[in-house]
Amino acid sequence: MGAQQQRQQQLQQQLQQQRQQQALPVGEPQRVQAMENARQLQMQMMGARQQQQQQQQALAMGARPVTNSPSRTPAQMPTMQMHQMGSAYDDLIMEPADSQYSSATIASFESACQPGPLSNIQTRNPDFLHRCLIHAISTGNLEIARDLLSTGAPIVRHTPNSILTAPSAQQISLFELFTEYGWTPNTPGCYGAMLLPCVVTNLPLLKWFLVHGANPNLGVQSDYRDRLGGPDTDSCAALQKAASTGTLEAVHLLLDAGAQIRNGTPLHCAAGACPPGTPLGAPLNDGVTPSKEFDTSRIPVMALLVERGADVNQAQESRHKVAKYPIVHAVLVGAVERVKWLLENGADPEARGAWGSAVECAKWRSSAEMKRVLNINTP
Numbered sequence: 001m002g003a004q005q006q007r008q009q010q011l012q013q014q015l016q017q018q019r020q021q022q023a024l025p026v027g028e029p030q031r032v033q034a035m036e037n038a039r040q041l042q043m044q045m046m047g048a049r050q051q052q053q054q055q056q057q058a059l060a061m062g063a064r065p066v067t068n069s070p071s072r073t074p075a076q077m078p079t080m081q082m083h084q085m086g087s088a089y090d091d092l093i094m095e096p097a098d099s100q101y102s103s104a105t106i107a108s109f110e111s112a113c114q115p116g117p118l119s120n121i122q123t124r125n126p127d128f129l130h131r132c133l134i135h136a137i138s139t140g141n142l143e144i145a146r147d148l149l150s151t152g153a154p155i156v157r158h159t160p161n162s163i164l165t166a167p168s169a170q171q172i173s174l175f176e177l178f179t180e181y182g183w184t185p186n187t188p189g190c191y192g193a194m195l196l197p198c199v200v201t202n203l204p205l206l207k208w209f210l211v212h213g214a215n216p217n218l219g220v221q222s223d224y225r226d227r228l229g230g231p232d233t234d235s236c237a238a239l240q241k242a243a244s245t246g247t248l249e250a251v252h253l254l255l256d257a258g259a260q261i262r263n264g265t266p267l268h269c270a271a272g273a274c275p276p277g278t279p280l281g282a283p284l285n286d287g288v289t290p291s292k293e294f295d296t297s298r299i300p301v302m303a304l305l306v307e308r309g310a311d312v313n314q315a316q317e318s319r320h321k322v323a324k325y326p327i328v329h330a331v332l333v334g335a336v337e338r339v340k341w342l343l344e345n346g347a348d349p350e351a352r353g354a355w356g357s358a359v360e361c362a363k364w365r366s367s368a369e370m371k372r373v374l375n376i377n378t379p
């Protein structure tokens with residue numbers, strides 16, 4: 001048996017002892033300390049198990065074993081880590097017996113975690129508690145969620161996402177509860193994903209995240225190199241999402257919090273924003289005809305981005321086939337008013353990308369009004 005496996009077994013034995021201590025009728029201070037010790041051991045087990053899996057995979061691929069060396073950069077990580085598949089909660093540490101429960105038992109327990117009374121919460125099995133924590137926070141049951149966490153329910157990478165399905169009036173309270181147990185707005189999800197891009201259309205929640213230290217330049221790994229790894233530190237995901245779907249105030253908030261325009265292409269996203277409900281791929285297939293109101297609604301955002309340093313002729317660098325320039329994005333979504341604004345602010349209608357220039361795109365797919373704006377002669 002390797003040293004890593006022995007260490008993991010020792011941690012499992014210690015965790016089991018802590019669970020047994022939690023069940024004893026001891027005083028409140030001892031019970032709280034026992035739960036805290038159990039949580040710390042659980043985090044150690046998570047790290048030990050992840051390192052063991054990485055070492056086994058590295059050996060199987062003929063690569064060097066993965067270590068915790070601080071000099072190791074993401075680019076140096078073994079390729080076998082890329083695109084690891086798993087369930088949403090595969091970082092939840094369990095023992096084999098933890099998942100052995102009857103459907104009737106879990107059904108009644110999950111029901112209690114939604115509107116049910118606190119007295120129905122009786123088990124301390126981590127997997128069991130986590131499942132019920134998801135039900136509790138999804139329905140906004142703050143009291144049950146607090147009790148489950150104090151009893152030892154773990155918060156793993158994907159757990160906080162369920163708060164976004166809770167009633168909006170309860171979401172901030174639930175996030176505040178999670179901060180009491182070590183979670184922060186910069187705690188990464190799978191592949192380093194952040195929740196900040198998910199809340200840019202909810203101003204109260206966005207403000208709460210930023211006040212509590214959310215870094216707008218953290219984001220999901222661009223190459224999805226490590227499922228349990230950290231985020232990219234030069235991401236533009238939050239700003240791009242706000243530019244395409246958020247309000248002007250949301251974009252202001254992110255820029256004031258330090259979001260870097262140079263990390264991505266937020267002006268492209270604003271120029272190419274489609275009306276809600278537009279089918280994926282419509283700009284290149286059936287075309288998009290936005291209302292004038294929706295078309296013009298992105299112009300203040302575009303103006304703010306340019307004011308803060310965005311280039312109207314920035315070329316989008318990508319290994320994929322992309323429109324490349326903001327004005328081409330605007331043409332593809334039929335945004336006549338945005339095209340006018342971009343031209344007035346120096347956009348080059350002849351700049352060519354993978355889909356051609358704005359003029360070329362307009363010739364074969366745009367409205368007569370778009371052609372007039374771009375000075376295209378029609379027969």
